[in-house]
Amino acid sequence: FAGSGQPCAMDLTFGAGRIFATVQTVEWSGASYNYLENTILYEVVDDLSISPSEGFISSGEQGGAFAPSFKIYTLTNNGLDSLDWMASKTQPLLDIAPTSGTLNPGDANTVVVSLNAVADTLPPGSYNDTITFTNITSGVAQTRHVTLEVLQEVIVCFPLDVDPGWTTEGQWEFGVPLGGGSHCYDPTSGHTGTNVYGYNLSGDYANSIPAYYLTTTALDCSGYENLALNFWRWLGVESASYDHATVEVSNDGSIWSTVWDHTGGSFCDGAWIECDYDISSVADDQSTVYIRWTMGPTDGSVTYPGWNIDDICLLGDLMDDLHITPSEDFESSGYDGGPFEPPSKSYTLTNVGTSALNWTASATQPWLDVDPNSGTLNPGTPNTVVVSLNAVADTLDPGGSVSRSYIDTVIFTNITSGFIQTRDVTLEVVAIPGQIEVTDSIPPPDDLDMPFGDVPIGLSRTEQITVCNTDSTYDLIITGISP
Numbered sequence: 001f002a003g004s005g006q007p008c009a010m011d012l013t014f015g016a017g018r019i020f021a022t023v024q025t026v027e028w029s030g031a032s033y034n035y036l037e038n039t040i041l042y043e044v045v046d047d048l049s050i051s052p053s054e055g056f057i058s059s060g061e062q063g064g065a066f067a068p069s070f071k072i073y074t075l076t077n078n079g080l081d082s083l084d085w086m087a088s089k090t091q092p093l094l095d096i097a098p099t100s101g102t103l104n105p106g107d108a109n110t111v112v113v114s115l116n117a118v119a120d121t122l123p124p125g126s127y128n129d130t131i132t133f134t135n136i137t138s139g140v141a142q143t144r145h146v147t148l149e150v151l152q153e154v155i156v157c158f159p160l161d162v163d164p165g166w167t168t169e170g171q172w173e174f175g176v177p178l179g180g181g182s183h184c185y186d187p188t189s190g191h192t193g194t195n196v197y198g199y200n201l202s203g204d205y206a207n208s209i210p211a212y213y214l215t216t217t218a219l220d221c222s223g224y225e226n227l228a229l230n231f232w233r234w235l236g237v238e239s240a241s242y243d244h245a246t247v248e249v250s251n252d253g254s255i256w257s258t259v260w261d262h263t264g265g266s267f268c269d270g271a272w273i274e275c276d277y278d279i280s281s282v283a284d285d286q287s288t289v290y291i292r293w294t295m296g297p298t299d300g301s302v303t304y305p306g307w308n309i310d311d312i313c314l315l316g317d318l319m320d321d322l323h324i325t326p327s328e329d330f331e332s333s334g335y336d337g338g339p340f341e342p343p344s345k346s347y348t349l350t351n352v353g354t355s356a357l358n359w360t361a362s363a364t365q366p367w368l369d370v371d372p373n374s375g376t377l378n379p380g381t382p383n384t385v386v387v388s389l390n391a392v393a394d395t396l397d398p399g400g401s402v403s404r405s406y407i408d409t410v411i412f413t414n415i416t417s418g419f420i421q422t423r424d425v426t427l428e429v430v431a432i433p434g435q436i437e438v439t440d441s442i443p444p445p446d447d448l449d450m451p452f453g454d455v456p457i458g459l460s461r462t463e464q465i466t467v468c469n470t471d472s473t474y475d476l477i478i479t480g481i482s483p
Contacts, residue, residue: 049076055144085133088131095112130146165217168213173197174197181305182204227278228314232272243298336431369387436468440464
């Protein structure tokens, strides 16, 4: 304690973490006083410091390269005694060097976390891991999160810096838009660069026109799946009741499928808008893919600036000779102790290539079996892999709640090409409800019947129904009682 206006000092010795301390001060002034209370947060830091504090975030197209490909962390001993440390990860796509060491007081060491060759084999998606740095001497662990975004590969892209020579009809043309027209007007340049493909670069489309097309040359998408069309547009068009604009795709130049169709009321973008469309049902693994943009038909009144497009790209996932069906994940559920439904899921592996390939399939959790887990497939030959829950799954508990989900990933690897494909597994373990016992106060108590008998008019009779949970382990949840 200290007198009025005097400082109060405290010496605290704790391990790493955060400590909240409450400081109380009484200020006297004659016969009265003020009572003050302040809460102070103390940050107690471990002797092992790690910088920077940021995680490792990387991205790139399928197959690599990824940027950045590594991140350096500096470990420093800020204490008075030497300490032992270690660094660990959980996913095979990362390397850590070094993974352990000893630091004398004041010494520092660098640890490099880097993406390895496994990352180059991953299909598009988001991949996460956590690097754990542990001060073995104090037992304190610190973490850094790792995120890798594997993007679809760009098959072909047209920034329109030069004319790609596509087929135009009506007033479709390549060049610099002039900012003319009505409503929101045309742009005065491309999304990037100066050029666009547009319908009438000087202004609006005309009244009473038929459908006019801008059509790409044949684009080779062989060996790719999950095809997507990406481009930027600046479009103005009257209500779909009167004027029309569409995007279509074909794999032969004759039969066309609609990718996007203008519906609803009139609109004018007035800015560059990014567009993404799934064209996989038509374009996957096709050697001749055509895209076309349609302006019209239009009615006899009211016009808008029409189409302006730029930066057109086709993206897709590389296909592997090892084809796996179905594409769906394995999801199962059941009460604590089993059985679980479904207990297994079968995947068919087929070699769609021209040469034999070797493959493996693996899971990481002990409650999951994969059979067979390796083999050789000749061209055109299929094989069935069964992913199934084993006896260990029967021992998993719901974690003291209504249910708990257990997660794993089955990794299918084409050893010949190095290509990796995955299927997620989710097992939901549901808590068993308690055992219900219902009795009443009219004998016999367990007959689930309450024969009140005759009750004279003007009198009442009260009896009880008792609901009990006779299970010593599981809760009984009653959601409703009705007469």
